[in-house]
Amino acid sequence: MAAQQNLAGPSDSDTSSVSDQSVSSRSVNRSLRVAEKERRKNKASDPYVVALKYFSDVEAGTPVYGNDEVENNMVLVEKVAYSKGLSPEAISVMLEFGMSLRMGTSLCARVLKCLIPASVVPQEAVVRAVVWLGVGKLPISTQVLFIKWVLTIFDLIDAKDQLRAIYGFIFSFVTDENLCPFICHLLYLLTRKESVRVFRVRKLLELQSKLGRQPFLLHLLSLYKVFCPELVTLSIPSRMKSGFRNHNSTWKSALTGVQKRNGSQVALSNNPAFTIKDKTNSRKRKHYHLELPALSSVVNKEAQTEPSSSRKLLPLVQLHSFAQLLENMHRIELPAQMGSLLGSSLPLQYLDFVQDESALLRLNFWLGYALHEEFLFCGDGGALQTSEEALQFLNKLLSTQHFLQEGFSSSEAFLYKFLAVWDGSLLRPQILGLLSNVPVVPSSQIGRLLFEPLMQLFFTSSMFFKCGLMECLNNMLLKWLTWHSVYALEDDLDISLNSHTSINMTLSGFKDSVMELVDFAGRLSSVGLQLEGCHSLFLSFVLDFYETVCDMFLKYGLPLVVMPPPGVFYPAMCATDPVSVDRLAYIMYRYKVNLTSAKSQEKLTEQAFHISRETFREFNQYLVVMVNCLWNSKMFQPGMGVQLEEELLLKSNVPQYWTSFDLIHHPAFMSYAVDFHQKCWPGTKDMDLNSIKNSKPWSWYLEYLFTQGYDGLKQFVQSNINWQLTAGDKRGDSRSTQQT
């Protein structure tokens, strides 16, 4: 809601007045100013204010050692910093004092360590400090410390236009071996298309040849490549190590504390996004990443003040309707923080339209970093406090992926790592949801990335996990098949999946992956059914999966037919609940429809594809078994899938054992048969179910079953059994389709 208010902001304020800051930061500044004024009024003689004044006025060259005044003032500032955080003005003063080395280097590091912002960090202060970096008097460790600090508080810097303006200056530090990883990270965050230049690319490549393929260089280069592919000819590996690991836990924990203590006060004045979510205010800096930042962007100052500039950019935040988006499609400025895109639908529509590689890369980078930080690289006891936030974050991510109808590559990479250390219960619905969005995995890697961790989890977990995983695999298969049907190109049988990442896959490669997935699910369900004693709930999820599988050819145009393994077929056929048998009948009916149409198409086009004889053989065998069992009362006949020795069957003392799985005596339908018998012959004392088998009652019985809602059974019978009422005593025989 706050975001909407924020969006509505510019309309009532004077839009023609050129501002160099977005609305949100303007209002932030205003409220800060008010707060600051109040504070000043209250505590005119506050020792903290005096201390700040001291630091802004102190002369260069004042001795540090034995100087009690510095020590006292420093302690005062530190105390405030660690308890409440420093105001933007205080940050400016202290940063200037520290970086100018007015009182030596030892104090500089100490100052940097206590620079905990209470709200935002003024951009000017950072720029000035960067300039001090160039003076060259700072020891290298302090330089690193400073850049790390900038990276940590990057999201809190109120604007970035001036920082972008000194891009070249910052870039010059890249040659410094110690600073390079951090500078690369900073550049990554600042880079825009205009900043990519030939000489910079050349410099980075030169560095790479010197330092080796460092992930931080590769990340920056990959961003450059996205902006200007013609300048970077380097091949970038598709799956990169998460490049920038420049987190600093001491600052983060300090920020955590400060933000927690300031609670509502900061939350209100700082960032509208803070108030969107929940009102508990247990915000932690470390989890700031999980907060979707507010949609605000840094407006290019020159573009607005100089009418001569060729392209005027329009920040996304100023768009309010879809029509506006369409009008301004060509001059959209992306927000400073890509994470803010996740929350709102308009920018997502834009993202989906333009297929802007750089935007997606930035979003992926942010997302991958956030996911890794929060779920794989937790601080102490991370799981405990984050659960609520993590839940919301992942739900947001899921809804975004549903909106875009595809997964992000960074969430995919994260999942593969997360599965390897997952306990199977933490955030289960979300993780399984993300998992079902995974784009097609090449068959060479699918086993290692997905199947091995999932198998270990599957067999050691409860039945509910097993059901959840089957559902997830079903969804995954559905998505893959949908992608295939959307993106498949007819001419060369080549499909390009996942429009943004342009993974190209041949049809046979895709078929292999689907095959692997179906086989894997088949293995899981066979053994799972065995371990769970053919539990009907689990069986229902397995049948869900095969309802997708049996229709792959007709519904999704994938020339592939895979039969269920015996470990699934027989438990379903002999299940004690009629619904499972009915669904199996439906599945077999769909298999038949798919196979016949594949067969006729094969004859028609003379090429296309080839379904193996083995598949037809399997299908025919299942069909014969099913018809024999349910219809002809010929269970346990030689040549069928289930065989038992004659003696053993006699020993069991079951009378007429061969009838025990027909539609009358099947454990799932027995109750219907009894009910039917009672309705048909009311008043007869001795119940003889076999009397139903006579021609007339049999047809009535079937009618009766079909009216109970067993449509699958109906379709199965109608399509497979040639049965006429007039045929007298001889009921129809199985007419298994001879398609081989």
Place this chain on the structure above:
Amino acid sequence: MSSLKPFSKLPALNTANILLVESEEQLQQSLAAALVEEASVTVNVRLAKSLPLPVENEESRPRIDLVVFIINLTSELSFQSAEASLKYLDPGYFLGKVCFMVTNARSASVPTERLDGVRKLAASLHCPLLFAEDQTSDGVTNATERLLTMLKVAAGLVPMATALYLSHLTRCTVPPDIDQPSFD
């Protein structure tokens, strides 16, 4: 030094016995409390800091169906202790009656080498490796459920499944590091 043997004693009717070995004794207690809640079978839980088990209780000790080594990844000692205890187990146990349970795997303070070390250990012994979230009660409940699933099979209470069969399906494999950039 006596080693624990899987088949030296007769099993009791409808009973499963589990031994939890953890040097730090943190997760043990809560797991044990949750495990004995199981209603469908009698679950006996034995706790130990490390192996070998003391000789004096030898007689009264029931047959142990599943040995679980709980390793806290944030402590090197925990891993070493589990490693040292392994040699007091009869080889018969490694046919599906041993599993490793790891806590704190997602913590920032865990060096990746240690997790890799545990993986390699579990893979070389063909044992399953479970991960547990010991910080939350949901995590403990889930860990208990998973242990019970394995315990029931190991104690022979699940028809048509044996410990060796299950461990063949669930045993840990050493993944080639997916962190490594693949230059293909």
